[in-house]
Amino acid sequence: MTPPSQPSAAQPKVFTMPEKFRSVTPGPTGGGRKTKRLLIILIVVLVLAGLGVAGLYVFQNVFNQPANDNTNGSVVNQNRNQNFNTNSPANGNINGNANGNANGNVNGATNGNLNVNGNANANANANTNAANANTNANANGNANTNTPRLTPLPSSADGDRDGLTDIEEVVYGTDSSKPDSDQDSFIDGKQERSDGTVIGEVYNGYNPKGSGRLEDSTLVKRQLNGTNTYSLLIPSTWTGVQDQSGGILINPSQATGEFFQVRIHDNATRQTPEAWYQSANPNANVNSLKTITFGGFEGIYSEDESAVYLFRDTKVYSLQYTTGSLTQVNYWTTFEMMVRSFKLVAATS
Numbered sequence: 076m077t078p079p080s081q082p083s084a085a086q087p088k089v090f091t092m093p094e095k096f097r098s099v100t101p102g103p104t105g106g107g108r109k110t111k112r113l114l115i116i117l118i119v120v121l122v123l124a125g126l127g128v129a130g131l132y133v134f135q136n137v138f139n140q141p142a143n144d145n146t147n148g149s150v151v152n153q154n155r156n157q158n159f160n161t162n163s164p165a166n167g168n169i170n171g172n173a174n175g176n177a178n179g180n181v182n183g184a185t186n187g188n189l190n191v192n193g194n195a196n197a198n199a200n201a202n203t204n205a206a207n208a209n210t211n212a213n214a215n216g217n218a219n220t221n222t223p224r225l226t227p228l229p230s231s232a233d234g235d236r237d238g239l240t241d242i243e244e245v246v247y248g249t250d251s252s253k254p255d256s257d258q259d260s261f262i263d264g265k266q267e268r269s270d271g272t273v274i275g276e277v278y279n280g281y282n283p284k285g286s287g288r289l290e291d292s293t294l295v296k297r298q299l300n301g302t303n304t305y306s307l308l309i310p311s312t313w314t315g316v317q318d319q320s321g322g323i324l325i326n327p328s329q330a331t332g333e334f335f336q337v338r339i340h341d342n343a344t345r346q347t348p349e350a351w352y353q354s355a356n357p358n359a360n361v362n363s364l365k366t367i368t369f370g371g372f373e374g375i376y377s378e379d380e381s382a383v384y385l386f387r388d389t390k391v392y393s394l395q396y397t398t399g400s401l402t403q404v405n406y407w408t409t410f411e412m413m414v415r416s417f418k419l420v421a422a423t424s
Contacts, residue, residue, distance in 0.1 A: 227380040231403040238264025238275050239283075242329060242405040246310045247294050249283050257284050264408045277412050280308075290416070298323060299420070300337065305392060307337065308416035310409065325413075332399035333406060335413065340384075340391040348375035348386050370418060383414050392417065 231240045237254035244251040249263050256263050263283040265275035276283040282292040289295055290308055299306045301317035309315055312328040325335035342351055349361040352375055359378065367374040372385040372392075382395040394417065396410045 225378045227407070228398060228402065228404050230407050231405050233264075235263075237262045238266055238408050239277060240405050240407075242331070243277075243409055246312065246328070246409065247277065247283055257282075257286075259286070265411070275408070277408050278415075280412065280416060289412070297416075298325070303420050304339065305337075305417060305419050307394075307413050307418070309335075309413060327406065329405075331405055332401060333404065334397050335410065336393075336395045336397065337417075338393045338395075340393060342386065342389050342391045345389060348373055348384060351386070351391060352377075352384065367414070369415060372417070374414075385414075385417060387419065 231242060233240050234251050235244075235254045237249075239247065239249060239251075241251050243264065247263075249256040254262050261281065262275050263277065265273060265278035267273050273279070277289065280289045281287070282289050282294065284294065285292065290297065294311060295308045296311045297306050298309050298315040300321050300323050301319060302321040304321055309325055310328070314326050314328075316324040316326070318324070321339045323337045325337070327333060346354065348366065349364075352364070353359060353361050361375070364378065365376040365380060367376065367383065367385075372387055374383055374385040376383055381398065382393060385392040385394070394410075394414050396404075396406070398404045
C-alpha cells in the first residue's frame with residue numbers, strides 16, 4: 076500500500092512595487108549636474124552684487140557729488156574785479172580802469188564759489204580740461220579802490236621855520252638861518268596866524284630879499300602857456316614845457332622827483348566847484364574841502380591839497396603838484412605862490 080503523499084510546504088509570497096512608484100537612485104552623473112547649476116547661480120549672484128556695489132560707488136562719488144568750492148583742481152574762475160581807480164583830482168588823474176577777470180576753466184563737477192571782491196580787473200583765462208566740466212564762478216568784487224591821501228604831506232626840513240624849506244631857500248637865495256632874510260619885519264615864506272590870516276613874502280607875492288613885488292624881482296619869471304590863454308609865476312631857475320592842448324609841465328632845477336602840471340578842462344554846464352569835483356570823485360566829502368577865491372576865480376583844493384581847480388566861465392584850470400614817492404615834500408609854499416599868481420592872459424594888466 077502506497078503511503079499517502081505528504082502535503083508540500085507553503086511557499087512564501089513575494090510582493091513587488093508597481094513600476095510607477097519606484098524611485099531611480101541618482102548615479103554619479105546626475106549629482107554632477109546639480110553641482111554645476113549651483114556654481115553657476117552663485118557666480119551670477121556674485122557678479123550682480125559686484126555690479127550693484129560699483130554702481131552705488133559711481134552714483135555717490137560722481138553723479139551725486141555736492142556743489143562745493145574747488146573740488147576739482149581746474150575751475151572756471153570768473154574774477155570780476157571792479158577796480159575803479161579813483162586817483163582824485165588831488166593828482167589830477169581820474170583812472171577808470173574797468174578790468175573784468177573771466178577765467179574759463181572747464182572741469183567735471185559743478186562748483187559754486189561766489190566770492191565778492193570789488194576790483195574791476197579784466198584778465199581772461201580759458202583753460203579747458205576735456206575730461207572734466209567744472210564751472211567755478213568766482214565773482215570777485217573787491218573794492219580795491221586806490222584812494223588818494225586825505226591830508227597834505229609834511230614839508231621837508233625848514234631850519235629857520237620861516238615857511239620856506241631849506242631847499243626852497245636855495246631856490247630864492249634867502250638865508251636858511253634867518254626867518255626874515257631882508258629884515259623888513261616880514262617872514263620869508265609863509266606863516267598862518269591864529270586869526271586865520273596868512274603872512275609871508277613868497278606866499279603873498281613879495282620879494283623875500285628886498286622891497287617890492289616878487290614878480291618884479293629876478294627870482295621868478297612869468298610862464299605863458301602854448302595857446303596864450305593863461306600864465307603863472309615860476310622860479311626863474313625852473314623850466315616850463317608847453318603842450319599843444321594848452322598845458323604846461325614845470326620842472327624844478329633840483330632833481331627831487333617832484334614836478335608841476337597845469338591843464339585846462341571843460342565845464343560846459345558851468346557846474347560849481349563842489350559839484351564838478353563831486354562828479355569826478357563820487358566818494359569825496361566836498362563840504363570838507365578847502366576853497367580859494369582870488370582874481371575872479373573860484374577854486375577848490377583836492378583832499379590832500381596837492382591839486383587846485385580854478386573855475387572861470389566854462390573852463391576849469393587845474394594846477395597839480397606831483398610828489399612821487401616822497402613822504403616829505405619841498406615846495407608847498409612855492410606851489411601856493413604859483414597858484415595865487417595864476418591869471419588869464421585877457422585879464423593880464
